[in-house]
Amino acid sequence: MAVAFARVLRRSGVEVPVGATLTFAEALGCVGLSSRAGVYWAARATMVNRPEDIAVFDRAFAVFWDGRAATLDAVELPPEEVIIALDVPDADEAEGTDDDVSADAPVVTLRWSPREVLRQRDFALYTPAEFVEARRLMNDLRLVGAARPSRRRKPSRAHRGAPDLRRTVRRSLRSGGEPVQRAFLATGERNRRLVLLLDVSGSMEPYARAFVRFLHAAVISRSRVEAFALGTRLTRVTRELTSRDPDAAVLAAARRVVDWSGGTRLGEAVKQFNDEWGIRGVARGAVVVIFSDGWDRGEPEVLAEQMARLARVAYRIVWVNPLKASPGYAPLAQGMAAALPYVDEFVEGHSMAALEELTRVIAQ
Amino acid sequence: MVPLLPDTVAEVSKGLADHEYLADDGLATSIFLALRLQRPLLLEGEAGVGKTEVAKVLARWTGGELVRLQCYEGIDASQAVYEWDYSRQLLHLRAVEASHERVDEDELYSERFLVKRPLLRALAHEGDVPPVLLIDEIDRADDEFEAFLLEILSDWSISVPELGVVRADVPPVVVLTSNRTRDVHDALKRRCLYHWIAHPDFERELAIVRLRAPHVPELLARDVAAAAEALRGLELYKPPGVAETIDWAEALATLGRSRLDEAAVDATLGTILKYREDQERVRAHGVADLVRTAMARGA
Numbered sequence: 270m271a272v273a274f275a276r277v278l279r280r281s282g283v284e285v286p287v288g289a290t291l292t293f294a295e296a297l298g299c300v301g302l303s304s305r306a307g308v309y310w311a312a313r314a315t316m317v318n319r320p321e322d323i324a325v326f327d328r329a330f331a332v333f334w335d336g337r338a339a340t341l342d343a344v345e346l347p348p349e350e351v352i353i354a355l356d357v358p359d360a361d362e363a364e365g366t367d368d369d370v371s372a373d374a375p376v377v378t379l380r381w382s383p384r385e386v387l388r389q390r391d392f393a394l395y396t397p398a399e400f401v402e403a404r405r406l407m408n409d410l411r412l413v414g415a416a417r418p419s420r421r422r423k424p425s426r427a428h429r430g431a432p433d434l435r436r437t438v439r440r441s442l443r444s445g446g447e448p449v450q451r452a453f454l455a456t457g458e459r460n461r462r463l464v465l466l467l468d469v470s471g472s473m474e475p476y477a478r479a480f481v482r483f484l485h486a487a488v489i490s491r492s493r494v495e496a497f498a499l500g501t502r503l504t505r506v507t508r509e510l511t512s513r514d515p516d517a518a519v520l521a522a523a524r525r526v527v528d529w530s531g532g533t534r535l536g537e538a539v540k541q542f543n544d545e546w547g548i549r550g551v552a553r554g555a556v557v558v559i560f561s562d563g564w565d566r567g568e569p570e571v572l573a574e575q576m577a578r579l580a581r582v583a584y585r586i587v588w589v590n591p592l593k594a595s596p597g598y599a600p601l602a603q604g605m606a607a608a609l610p611y612v613d614e615f616v617e618g619h620s621m622a623a624l625e626e627l628t629r630v631i632a633q
Numbered sequence: 634m635v636p637l638l639p640d641t642v643a644e645v646s647k648g649l650a651d652h653e654y655l656a657d658d659g660l661a662t663s664i665f666l667a668l669r670l671q672r673p674l675l676l677e678g679e680a681g682v683g684k685t686e687v688a689k690v691l692a693r694w695t696g697g698e699l700v701r702l703q704c705y706e707g708i709d710a711s712q713a714v715y716e717w718d719y720s721r722q723l724l725h726l727r728a729v730e731a732s733h734e735r736v737d738e739d740e741l742y743s744e745r746f747l748v749k750r751p752l753l754r755a756l757a758h759e760g761d762v763p764p765v766l767l768i769d770e771i772d773r774a775d776d777e778f779e780a781f782l783l784e785i786l787s788d789w790s791i792s793v794p795e796l797g798v799v800r801a802d803v804p805p806v807v808v809l810t811s812n813r814t815r816d817v818h819d820a821l822k823r824r825c826l827y828h829w830i831a832h833p834d835f836e837r838e839l840a841i842v843r844l845r846a847p848h849v850p851e852l853l854a855r856d857v858a859a860a861a862e863a864l865r866g867l868e869l870y871k872p873p874g875v876a877e878t879i880d881w882a883e884a885l886a887t888l889g890r891s892r893l894d895e896a897a898v899d900a901t902l903g904t905i906l907k908y909r910e911d912q913e914r915v916r917a918h919g920v921a922d923l924v925r926t927a928m929a930r931g932a
Contacts, residue, residue: 286823292670292672296666296669299665299670300642300662306662307642307662310658310659311666313659313827313828314827314828315666315827318819318827319827320829323829419707420705420707421707421709421775434719435717435719438722438723441723441726442726442738445730445736446726446729447727508816544870549680550772550814
């Protein structure tokens with residue numbers, strides 16, 4: 270029974286390790302099978318380990334226990350356009366272009382010259398083939414968040430700072446118990462957490478597909494990164510993006526985001542981020558990067574208020590607006606104007622070169 | 634009479650209730666399983682729903698010692714497991730030297746100079762009743778520490794290089810809490826049973842207030858529990874937790890109220906809402922309205 274239920278659960282998208290199934294079986298031995306509540310709670314305690322999965326679990330449990338033919342199949346199917354927008358058909362497109370970008374060794378040299386041109390090119394003007402190429406460049410980006418002093422200290426060679434008693438005692442054994450050679454500790458450094466918020470509304474569509482690769486590169490290269498998609502609501506995509514394979518990762522993230530290329534309610538989405546993640550700790554002392562063109566169908570006051578809240582806990586807020594690169598751009602979009610007073614850095618991010626600049630800004 | 638291996642979930646509910654903690658079925662089942670299967674229990678939930686309290690009440694109920702490890706960023710083995718008492722070691726060295734004896738290294742690194750920190754204390758515990766180990770706010774510690782913890786929670790042993798391996802005779806009852814400022818690592822989650830503590834419903838919250846603040850008049854307790862429920866529906870930055878509800882009931886009782894009224898709510902709003910924006914929102918929404926809703930629900 271445990272195994273059967275684990276299978277139902279896995280099919281609905283909850284990750285269930287084999288160990289959890291065993292524990293569940295053991296747990297059933299303790300609570301018995303007589304009551305629905307007993308089985309339900311035993312299953313939930315052993316097989317669910319994050320609140321996001323509870324709703325799915327409840328549906329799956331209803332199907333399994335009550336035999337109810339519920340809407341299991343309707344759970345989180347990606348909208349059709351997502352695949353079109355994101356899943357760049359590498360093979361077909363690569364064949365279509367003259368310099369055939371396949372994985373063969375001789376091609377490597379060929380790739381260098383287009384690179385420079387590509388670096389400056391606006392993402393919105395990319396052909397699918399160029400896009401494939403840009404992904405390679407993206408993988409070379411190394412993101413380092415700004416450093417800050419860590420509470421963890423490490424042994425130092427310097428003769429200043431806090432005394433390292435542990436090593437001093439060790440050394441004094443050599444000199445017959447006299448602490449002649451003293452040892453010291455120095456303060457270590459840690460990188461700040463990096464929080465990436467990507468606007469996935471319709472107006473951002475040409476850029477979002479490039480930025481989502483950037484998010485993926487960031488998530489896999491560092492441990493303290495959180496990524497979220499902002500649309501009409503907020504979706505956390507950090508876990509989906511941890512897969513090494515960029516296409517699989519981006520596809521998984523797109524599946525998770527149900528409102529891809531929908532409308533924008535930036536204020537509401539930032540509020541949701543603040544409420545559920547940011548204020549509680551994710552944004553505290555972090556470098557927060559928002560990728561958005563600032564078009565907001567909601568009230569600008571809501572966004573201003575939420576940005577103020579975010580600014581109070583974040584170390585720095587970087588706003589990446591790809592439209593900023595257009596000649597004569599002024600931040601007139603209501604949302605952008607409302608948010609700007611709380612933004613520490615306002616950058617372009619419309620091309621590879623601009624993204625490289627962004628990594629520099631983040632590391633400051 | 635060590636109530637460590639309860640036979641039924643009901644026994645757990647009753648045991649906790651006897652020690653002033655009202656757990657719902659889900660939490661009681663999780664605790665029951667954690668005790669029976671000797672697994673750590675990972676609790677997550679909003680601030681103020683009583684995560685830490687679970688460990689405390691378990692200690693009171695089982696009679697085991699409560700060993701608490703408060704996690705923070707940069708916590709390492711010397712604060713969590715053990716450290717040597719360096720000043721005493723140095724003094725001892727000087728004394729040995731003064732009496733012109735030879736310095737014996739083994740003596741210096743013996744149990745006499747060992748300072749046991751919470752994890753070692755929990756494992757090295759002697760006696761029949763295992764201690765309750767509370768690892769509080771695990772999400773504040775860094776990943777490296779989590780990996781280290783994983784080892785201890787699966788083997789129930791720690792090795793101290795100078796002394797050897799310390800193994801627990803009876804594994805401690807382990808409760809971990811997290812506020813979800815980051816994801817706890819999957820490997821650690823796999824070791825643990827998991828329970829998400831939600832805000833209690835009206836009836837349970839009322840019972841909790843009655844239990845924890847018995848001097849609060851019943852009608853007032855009803856009003857307060859109903860008002861807290863209403864406040865949670867208002868999309869506040871920080872909806873009140875049970876801890877705040879209890880504080881609020883006590884504050885109102887201290888002011889000599891026996892029912893909720895507009896003036897009293899206005900004066901004590903700071904005990905239940907800790908954001909200026911939240912207070913403004915409630916005032917804009919209408920305090921009188923809140924009081925009316927609460928009294929209707931409580932009646």
